[in-house]
Amino acid sequence: MTLERIIQKLDELEKKEGKLPELLQFYHKILQIQAGVGDQLEKPIPGLTRDASMVRLRQGKPLLEASEFTFDLILFQNTLREVTGVFSEFSHFIGITPEALIESPPEKLVSRDFIEAWYAGEDLPPTEAISQDIIRELIHAAVKPFLMDHAGALIGFVEQETWRRSYCPICGGTPDFAYLEPENGARWLLCSRCDTEWLFQRLQCPYCQNQDQNNLSFYSDDDEVYRLYVCEKCKRYLKAIDLRKAGSEVEVSLERLLTYELDAQAREYGYLAIG
Ligand SMILES: [Zn+2]
Ligand SMILES: [Zn+2]
Structure with missing residues (x-):
């Protein structure tokens, strides 16, 4: 799996350099969470046939619509909690206050509506303590293993x-x-x-x-x-x-x-x- 190979390469780099730059330390931790979640996921069965995929792609429509992007919400929320922990650890670097993340736990805040809005590139429902940009980043990091899982099941249908x-x-x-x-x-x-x-x-x-x-x-x-x-x-x-x-x-x-x-x-x- 690609994420594991990337983590391995980062481990090697860390050994060689002694210490990774802070940005890479941050991604290293996020990737470890994502890979751990990826290991727990079963490859989804595509909801489309090859012919239906072809029709969709020819119309310029991606293969996974928001309504088709199904995932285990509890596992997602756990992932979001872990990702938020890493964001807190590197908060000085990301430019947020860890208190904001602790006071309004994103895993409680971010519901399916948020993910659908994020997926469609629309504005997220209004929130107080945490900025929309940070919530977008958190969703991006937490949703990735689930999206990659779907992508793995559908990529064979894409005629490049x-x-x-x-x-x-x-x-x-x-x-x-x-x-x-x-x-x-x-x-x-x-x-x-x-x-x-x-x-x-x-x-x-x-x-x-x-x-x-x-x-x-x-x-x-x-x-x-x-x-x-x-x-x-x-x-x-x-x-x-x-x-x-x-x-x-x-x-x-x-x-x-x-x-x-x-x-x-x-x-x-x-x-x-x-x-
Ligand atoms: Zn341009
Ligand atoms: Zn994509």
């Missing part, structure tokens, strides 16, 4: 060549990382929510669909392993790794975390992250 849209074919989420294929340099996007990978045009912004080459460019490091795609139209950026240079041993979803300095660089240049 026919999808090529700017959102995830499984959950409709936004991409937050990309890689270039080792063989031919084709660009794949990675879903920020469920880690599904899908093929996408190299010369198009996945955030605003801009295809005007005068407004699209990328920065690259000296070894040309990493790229920072930027769009002048929407001012968003997308980090990427070129597997022709990096080799295929790389864990792409870990690279998304290891490249935090690229995020800082992008912000410094005046570009915005997704969200």
Whole structure:
């Protein structure tokens, strides 16, 4: 399972470096929770046939609608409690006060309505002590193993060549990382929510669909392993790794975390992250 491989790579990195940077320590703990939950889940039986999936994908509709995203609410709430514990531990780093999380326990606050609104990208029901942004982050971290489980059951239905849209074919989420294929340099996007990978045009912004080459460019490091795609139209950026240079041993979803300095660089240049 991918999460376990990522955790193992982080363990190795920690051994080598002595201590991980704080951001990676944080993700290390979140990943351990997610992997632990993933181990307890049974692969769901897809509610769609292959033919029905094909019809849906051709209409541009992701395979898992909010109403189809079923999961064990009690296990989710337990996961949310654990994730909240890690957020509290790193509260100084995330910019929240741990008291806010203790006084209004998110696992009591976040009901199915919250998750559906989060899933649809809509505003969450109003809350007092904790900001919507933090609740979104908490849901994102706690829901991930459940979403990945569904994605694993549905990915076989995705015809990559026919999808090529700017959102995830499984959950409709936004991409937050990309890689270039080792063989031919084709660009794949990675879903920020469920880690599904899908093929996408190299010369198009996945955030605003801009295809005007005068407004699209990328920065690259000296070894040309990493790229920072930027769009002048929407001012968003997308980090990427070129597997022709990096080799295929790389864990792409870990690279998304290891490249935090690229995020800082992008912000410094005046570009915005997704969200
Ligand atoms: Zn997704
Ligand atoms: Zn754009």
